[in-house]
Amino acid sequence: MAAKGDSGTVGKRSAADILAAFRSRVDRQIAGESDQDAKEEYADGTTFFLTTSAAVRRRKEAEEKERAQKDLEAWILPGKRTANGRGRKRLAHELEATSRPLTALELLCQQLPPPEPKPRKREDKVPRQLQEEVKDEVEKVKTAWKKPKRKAKVMNVPASLQFKYLKELLEKATGPIVEGYIDEAFTAWLAFERAEDAEGLYNDFNGGEISGESIEVQLLSDSEPLGRA
Secondary structure (H helix, E strand, O other): OHHHHHHHOOOOOOHHHHHEEEEEHHHHHHHOOHHHHOEEEEOOOOOOOOOOOHHHHHHHHHHHHHHHHHHHHHHHHHHHHOOEEEEEEHHHHHHHHHHHHHHHHHHHHHHHOOOOOOOOOOOOOOHHHHHHHHHHHHHHHHHHHHHHOOEEEOOOOOOOOOOHHHHHHHHHOOOOOEEEEEOOOOOEEEOOHHHHHHHHHHHOOOOEEEEEEOOOEEOOOOOOOOOOO
16 A cells, blocks of 8 residues: 555656657657557457558568568579578579570671661640640549548458457547447448548558558548448
């Protein structure tokens, strides 16, 4: 039992600690790292966490770079020695290409000048009327996109994740969600309190992951119903 004089400080953090934790979370979000504060562990022991799309892209780029490096060492650099101290065995066509002399046809091809580029045909200009129509359509799309959108849908939600836990997870990373549910196709339909929170969900997590499962986020206009009409 805590002493009477200390009862007011038990379980409380100082303003400096709260500010430091907030700054650390903002720095992780800007860097595109997974939000460790957004992890939630539930009664069955399952832990769900969000990974931003930027972090997923960086991971895939690193994996692709590592895979390309291994392919380079295995195939493009035949003299590269492996862990057993031996180089890769050259294939038959590689041995043939390095050992046989060039044929007369190959020598002739080397002496021929490169072909001249074909002159480009002058393309007809797009009619002015068509240009104006296309410009109007583009402006309509831009105007529609600029309208605040408070609704969004998240596709490929993990099957074991209930909506109330998804709501807690997303609200920690974005902002208040006033309405929503997960349908039978494991798509979450969400209505945010603020349009900037819905846009933040799209910008940060479209192409991201929930516990390793890839998700896709789409913004919806306020006039669209959540799910089926």
